[in-house]
Amino acid sequence: MIPRYSxxxxxxxxxxxxxxxxxxxIEAHAGDAMADLGVIPRENAEAVWKARDATFDTARxxxxxxxxxxDVIAFLTHLxxxxxxxxxxxxxxxxxxxxxxxxxxxxxxxxxxDLLLAGLDGLLAALKxxxxxxxxxxxxxxxxxxxxxxxxxxxKLAQAHAEFARxxxxxxxxxxxxxxxxxxxxxGTFANIDPRVEAHVCAQxxxxxxxxxTQVIPRDRHAMFFATLGVxxxxxxxxxxEIRHLQRxxxxxxxxxxxxxxKGSSAMPHKRNPVLTENxxxxxxxxRAYALPAMENVALxxxxxxxxxxxxxxxxxxxxxxLDFALARLTGVxxxxxxxxxxxxxxxxxxxxxxxxxxxxxxxxxxxxxREDAYAMVQRNAMKTWEGGRDFRAELAAxxxxxxxxxxxxxxxCFDLAHHTRHVDTIxxxxxxx
Numbered sequence: 001m002i003p004r005y006s007x008x009x010x011x012x013x014x015x016x017x018x019x020x021x022x023x024x025x026i027e028a029h030a031g032d033a034m035a036d037l038g039v040i041p042r043e044n045a046e047a048v049w050k051a052r053d054a055t056f057d058t059a060r061x062x063x064x065x066x067x068x069x070x071d072v073i074a075f076l077t078h079l080x081x082x083x084x085x086x087x088x089x090x091x092x093x094x095x096x097x098x099x100x101x102x103x104x105x106x107x108x109x110x111x112x113x114d115l116l117l118a119g120l121d122g123l124l125a126a127l128k129x130x131x132x133x134x135x136x137x138x139x140x141x142x143x144x145x146x147x148x149x150x151x152x153x154x155x156k157l158a159q160a161h162a163e164f165a166r167x168x169x170x171x172x173x174x175x176x177x178x179x180x181x182x183x184x185x186x187x188g189t190f191a192n193i194d195p196r197v198e199a200h201v202c203a204q205x206x207x208x209x210x211x212x213x214t215q216v217i218p219r220d221r222h223a224m225f226f227a228t229l230g231v232x233x234x235x236x237x238x239x240x241x242e243i244r245h246l247q248r249x250x251x252x253x254x255x256x257x258x259x260x261x262x263k264g265s266s267a268m269p270h271k272r273n274p275v276l277t278e279n280x281x282x283x284x285x286x287x288r289a290y291a292l293p294a295m296e297n298v299a300l301x302x303x304x305x306x307x308x309x310x311x312x313x314x315x316x317x318x319x320x321x322x323l324d325f326a327l328a329r330l331t332g333v334x335x336x337x338x339x340x341x342x343x344x345x346x347x348x349x350x351x352x353x354x355x356x357x358x359x360x361x362x363x364x365x366x367x368x369x370x371r372e373d374a375y376a377m378v379q380r381n382a383m384k385t386w387e388g389g390r391d392f393r394a395e396l397a398a399x400x401x402x403x404x405x406x407x408x409x410x411x412x413x414c415f416d417l418a419h420h421t422r423h424v425d426t427i428x429x430x431x432x433x434x
Contacts, residue, residue: 232287253339364402
């Protein structure tokens with residue numbers, strides 16, 4: 001997590017101050033529940049809340065941890081310094097460190113997910129706006145990087161919108177799956193803490209009680225969360241890669257906005273490079289990389305070990321901060337994307353009509369020619385266009401085998417661009433609704 005690829009609101013979730021504030025709320029809410037159950041005196045529970053408006057001294061906590069070698073104990077000691085050690089003597093009653101750490105981590109993940117969902121909403125809105133703008137902007141579709149058949153630029157963006165809508169649904173599900181808390185004590189048996197305390201704290205923190213924990217919340221939940229972030233990052237890269245290809249000089253159909261004063265190269269003043277989408281490609285690689293260690297965290301020893309702890313201290317902030325930044329950057333790219341319909345039309349015409357080969361093939365078969373013979377007739381004329389730069393329709397019109405079957409009107413129909421775009425509105429209705 002570095003400032004260059006970070007946004008303040010997401011970074012704040014992972015700050016030490018935020019983490020300690022969540023730890024405090026878990027402990028204070030647990031004290032309330034214990035007081036309600038008569039386990040601890042009410043006045044002690046209320047005394048803890050004196051730290052509600054306190055600023056936790058992270059340097060002091062670090063100083064204590066340097067001695068205790070235990071972060072939760074260091075925090076509890078500092079909390080006692082704020083509210084009074086005698087008043088705080090029932091804090092953490094019957095709890096274990098994982099009760100605080102795991103519950104707090106999941107609070108952070110759900111808050112991060114909320115920001116990511118908002119980021120997806122912004123991206124979806126940008127994609128919809130630009131898709132509507134270019135609904136009928138014809139361009140060439142490509143398979144294997146080679147001109148295939150016509151499509152529209154709006155359909156490209158609509159496809160991305162559908163993909164990120166699925167991403168949003170997955171993230172909502174992943175958020176729900178990771179939104180659990182556990183205050184079940186050592187090895188998860190509730191031996192020294194009432195399950196009602198867990199229920200109260202979870203309700204206050206916006207979580208559901210973990211049905212069964214083994215001192216730690218099961219890490220398959222977290223594996224799914226980070227895997228979902230990785231899939232979203234892959235979708236970011238897919239769209240970024242498409243834009244990078246479209247910006248290539250020999251394609252020139254769309255490009256990132258090039259702002260006044262921007263420089264593309266330290267050596268070549270003419271350069272306008274797709275730096276933002278190249279950056280997004282790299283960031284996506286990083287987010288995906290965080291998914292694997294999350295999966296490896298699932299297999300812990302027996303009821304608990306802490307091999308997952310160091311991993312999560314890194315991937316929690318890094319994955320969410322990086323993806324948050326990537327979604328914002330991609331939204332900006334789409335919002336300001338410069339589109340060149342004239343270049344799209346020029347590329348449609350680049351192969352001199354070859355993109356209509358399937359239309360001719362189907363027209364011949366509909367006139368009674370076998371598919372094998374029709375394919376051979378179309379391909380031999382297509383090869384003349386590929387190799388000799390001839391006009392495909394003219395070659396077909398000069399082929400007696402073709403003209404014996406297809407009239408000039410039939411050929412005109414085969415080369416009608418509107419045929420390829422006639423169902424665009426149907427597809428848009430599927431993606432965006434009526």
